[in-house]
Amino acid sequence: MNPLKISLSLKRRNYKMRKTLKMFLYLIIGAAVGLLISSTARSIGGDVSTDRFYLGVSITTTIVAAFLIVLGIFQYRRLLTVAKDYVKYMDEDSYDKYRYNKHNEIQIYGVIGFVLSLVSLAIPLITYFNLSVLLFSFIVYIVSIIFLTRTTKLINKLYPERNLPQPSDKNYTDKLLLASDEGERHIMTTALYKTFSLTQVGIFVGILLLIAYSMLTGESQIFSIIILGIIMIISNTKYYSEIKEK
Template identity: 35%
Template sequence: MKTVIQVLLCAVIGFVVAILMLNNFTIDIMEYAEVIVITLIGIIIILLGVSLKLYWEVKKLYNTDAKWDEEDEVDLLIYKKFADYSFLVQSSIVLSVLVLCTTVITLQSIVLTIIAIATMIVSYLFTIFMTNLIQLVYPERNIPNLSDSKYAEKLLKISDEGEKHVMLIGFYKSYNLLNVGLLIGIVLSTFYSISTDQSQLFSIIVMGLVLVIVNGKYCFSIRNK
């Protein structure tokens, strides 16, 4: 799964760089809006299709009559497939919102707008399936509902020390990646504004505010412990 994601990211980055080079590093996104929307919809459909496949694989593994050492291997495989499922579903939700916003801003056809709304609804429904899968991954635990306002605190409370350590590493890496990603986004938006004379000042300000809020939340969370 990791290799597939890396290949897709490299392909997307290579495609973007090639388009920029062909257009002397100036590009009118509005001109390619329809292609972008259709491409993203295709990616979302693929993500949801793979997610559905993973969902049934987890269900099938859960019902497997494994014994002794095989049981540990099955549990590990269920956990990995659930993690892949979670990532794909969350990615499809983000891309669905991106597609819907793009269709509205660029005034795409009503058909594409309806499809964008449909993909967002289906992606949300897949998060409901995720709750069902959590119960299969951790059948012996009282997993809190995803809509619970104190979901994070309750999840940590029922996790053992090893799981907390793994989550801590993942959260901290994500935190650092978010900081770097937003800074790169600000730089790229500035470069785009200069090269195309289309101001991205609002987006730059929003990203800057998000960066300040995220860092503030992290620092004060540590400070108040």
């Protein structure tokens, strides 16, 4: 097939994808604005400013989560389409780079969408209950779980020629490292160490912020501080136990 025709075909598909994505996003924003207006109107008589703030945070995080999940789904479908017959779109070296980067990009969309949807669901459950917002957040949360579950199996579809373990395998990490070459193992271990270090700093800063919040507002965050402290202890103990000489 003519490379120019392939390029034009890809551009048309990308344009249609962006157009559909925009329409879906506008639909979500319209629904969210309607929910915000109706819910705020019903909240008169209570602490309206606080209710509106929590409601706004919940709706905003739900919209962002929905957008990321939809974007991830489009990228997921696009990647599988290319993977079926990549020679129509690019050479082998370009495809190797494309599928590797797209797989990681889709994982980011899935994880962030899941976390944001969980936060948006927690707000109406804990602070200000609103049925319509709760249902809106719950639907996005369920979709994010389904999408995240599907993305965990994506790597096996992208690399059918390699003997990669299933995500449900109890020794998944060890088998994945064995199936990877030296360069891949170096990239993974470097990324994991940087992530571990960042997580420890994040937990420590989180504990300090919770202590400051408790002192300034008088609202005790002891339970959260204890939980974060336990997570920090366990993760550090696990890490240094794994790397010590056997």
